[in-house]
Every structure is written in structure tokens, then in C-alpha cells.
Amino acid sequence: MVIEGNIGAGKTTLAQMISEKYKTKLVLEQFADNPFLPKFYENQEQYSFPLEMAFLAERYNQLNRELSHLDLFSPFTISDYYFMKSLIFAQNTLQPDEYNLYRQFFTIIYEKMPKPDLYVYLHKDVDLLLKNIAERGRIYEAFITKEYLEKISQGYFGYFRQQTDFPILIIDTNGIDFVGRPADFERLTNTIFNNQFNKGVTRVILD
Template identity: 55%
Template sequence: MSSQNQIVLSLGSNVGNRLEAIKSCIGIIHYEIATVVKVSSVYETPAWGFESEPFYNCAVLIHTSKSAQKILSQILKVEKQLGRTRSSEKGYQARIIDIDIISCNEDVVDSENLEIPHQQMHNRKFVLLPMHDLGMNWMHPKFKKSIPELLQICEDESDCKVVEKLVSPIEKLNLQNFNYIAIEGNIGAGKTTLATKISEDCNAKLVLERFADNPFLPKFYKDQNRYAFPLEMSFLADRYQQLTDDLAQFDLFKDFIVADYHIFKSLIFAKVTLHEDEFRLYKTMFDIIRKEMPKPDLYVYLYQNTERLLANIKKRGRSYEQEIPADYLEKINRGYLDYIKTQTDLNVLVIDISDLDFIKKQSDYVYLLNEINAKIK
């Protein structure tokens, strides 16, 4: 199940350069508001409910952690940005851009300024046809009917013809050109969040480290000297087992694999936490295991300064992490960077995200996607 809301927007324009207005609208939404995952064809359709020039209409599927109410307030600003001035007069009017929220997951919302699903969607071919293009497995929560079923019973006989095929910003990326992307980072850097979001937005199989199940982890933070070696050995065994299983199991319905760690991190953490004699023994085991592990096609390291890491750790509130000292995080960062310098045969991308917030700022997330995409090219 997606951790993000899946929202369908209907875009329309019948003033000026209609196609350019829709393309500009999609670009603004993707860069400033939410990730535009899919875009329908553009249809030319007659004005509905009033006499005017024909409309160009399309539908877009966005992924976002924001609520539908928040999205509504933001798309109204986009309309204004593109030159639409809403009138207080009753009835429909010609407009350079119109953005409506059609659905949010399969939720029902009935508030003063927002009704979801859109109250007229089932009566409008210019909404149903583009939404059908999105290929969603969506069911109307009130009528209990799919989009194909709604189209079959729709009484709208308007002539809706395709005038342009569009590609979403996500579909323009080349992330699927590689089979396996590993996203790494220090404790609290945001690697799991980024890997999860990329997997949902880009149709990738997600592999997440099972750190929460390790019984030695809380003990290690209380007594590092005593529990460092069993912790690192258990992590190594678990990472090997999980990556071996997950990387071997090909998913026909996913385009590639994205993981929030790789086996290399085991050596980096062990070098920081273990005594010299323990580390020599550990490295012997690691070298044997590493030979059997496939290398990622792209290794992304998210660098964050120690101040930001500590703030992120405090914010997410895991009790056993709250006493992690700053110098430990600094050693881990140095360990990663020193390791990366030695990997001449590994395709590495280091991104400093100390001044970025890809969770709250859509533009920062788009920046990361573009950086990864450029590296793949």
C-alpha cells in the first residue's frame, strides 16, 4: 500500500494557447506541489454547460503526502499564476486554465469547498476518458463502479477526440535503465524515505533494511564495547540474507529495484565500532560474503552535516537513538566518504542534502530525481 495519497486532477483550457497552458500547468504542479506520475492524452471537447470555444482536457495522477484540502489551496494558486481570474458570477465561464480534484485514493470528502469524488465526474466524458488513460485500478467509492463501468453508463454524448499524447515528468526519467539502485546515508539522512518515495513514484521494487528487528541494536547504544561485535555480525548476516533473497526475486510488474542500503555499509560501520582485532576477523567474513553480492548499477550517498542528522534523529523519536553522540555520526560520515574514494569501479553519486528538504519541498525532491537521472545518462 502506498504511503502517499494518489490524487487525480482534471486540467482544462479553452482560452489562448490551450496546449501550452496545460503543459505549463503540469510542469508547475510537478515542480512545486506534487509528483506528476502519469498524464493522460489531451482531448479536445466541446464546452460543457455553456456556449464557448472547445476545451483541451487531460487528467494527471499525482503522488503526495499532502491532504486533498492542501492540494486544493495550492492548485488555486497555480490557476492564478497562469492567469486565471475567478469571477463571482454564477455559471461556467471560458478560462485559460481550470484544475479540479477528481479523486483522492478511494476516499469520500464532503466539505464546504471540496467534494471528492467530484460530484459530476460520472456525467462527463471529458473527465472519464482521460482518467481511463491513467490505467488506475480505481473504484468509485459511492457508486462502486470502475472507470470503464462508469464510461459504459455515461449519458454524455459529447465528441471527445485525442489531439496530443503527453508523457509525465516521471516517465521522462531513465531510472528504469538500471536494474538496481542503492541509496545510502548516515543515520537520519533520509535514505529510507527517499528510497520509498522513488519506489512508489517510479514503479520500483523496494528493499528496506530490517534494522528494527535486530535485538542487539538497543543494547549497542547503551554499551557499545560489549555489543558492537555481535551487532555487526548479526547485521552482516541479515543484510546478506535479505539482499540475496530480494535481488534474486525478479518482479515482472516493477521496472527496477531500489534499496535503502547495500552490503558495503556493514564494513563502514564495523570499522567505526569494532576494536582492531575484532575488525580483522570481521573483515575476513565480510570479504567472503562480498564476492557473492551483486554491485548496484548506481550507488547514491546522501550526505548531511551532523547538525541536521541530530535534528532528524530527534524528530523521528526512536528512543534507542536519542543518545547517539555527534562524534559517532561524524566518524560514520568520514567512513562513507573515505570508502567511496576507493571505489573506482562503482558508479557513485554523492549529493549534499544538508540544505535540502525533499520531504516538505517538492522542488528539492525533483532536484534529487534529476541528479540521479543525469548520473544514469
């Protein structure tokens, strides 16, 4: 299972909470290890290509390493990102010639990656994303703009419109607080685990 969302949507927190509740194997993106990330937010034009290439390599290596070894004592594996994230972010940060080169590398690798049984996307309005980003206080994220978050959101939804290989559950979480209110967390997990979803997109609003 994959839990994703825009920057500040709470995907990592939710993945951790679900993993703890269901005693699953947890795979978290190691974004903090990317040496180009702080530089990128200060100078996107100069550092976008090395940033995205570094993410591509790290995500492939991590997923290949983690998913190749099954945990017999875990009911399933949950991750706070899917490999397609690489292409969505690159599309919004790279120049056209850089993106065309990047996509060639991505396509070669993507064909070898497993697909999730269920892809959950946490949708949250951009103003709430900015509020969450400010509250967690990562210095390099202070450069994130509303316009950048809107482009990332558009990239995700553009991808969803084309995807029919596996179930995608889009959950509008603007009206809930699954961290601060246990009842909201239960409603969220019940929505995810107590329903069957067909391939393609299903949208749910929790408020």
C-alpha cells in the first residue's frame, strides 16, 4: 500500500500511524539524505536536475532493497511514496530538455518496479499545506510557494487521470484531523480498509 499527498499533506505521519496499528512493514522516503534539497529551494534553476536525479537513484535503490525481501511476520508493506512521484516532481521542476532526458532514465527503471495493491492520495487545500509546512519548521521548506504546491497538485491529478493499472483512492482530508482526533483516524482507516476499490480513481470526502 502507498500513502501519498502533496508536501505537508501528512502522508508520512499517516503511514507511520497505520503501520503501528496494523504492525506492518514500513518504508519511508529518505528525502533528508538528499544533499541537493536545501540548495534546490534556494536556487531551483541550478539544482533541479541533480536534485531529481539523486531522488530517482535513491528511491529506486530503497524500493528495490526493501521490496525484494518479504517480511513473513508483516501482513503487508506500507510506503509513504510511490516511484511515480519522481516523474511528477521532475515535470514541475526541470526545463523541457532536462525533463526529456530525465524521463528516459525514469522509464527504463519504472518498468521494473512493482505496482501497489492500493494507492491512497491525501488531498488537502494549498493554504492548509502551507500552514502544515510552516508548523513543522524545516528551514529549507521556507522557500516553498503556493504556486509550486499548486503545480505539484496538478501533476498528481494529471497522472491520476491516465492511471488504470491499480486502484487509486483520493481522500479529501480538509475537514478532518487524523493526528489530533482519534475518531478521525478511525474513520480514515475504516474508509481505506473496509472497502473494495476497483482499478482507476475513487474519490471520498471526509468531513
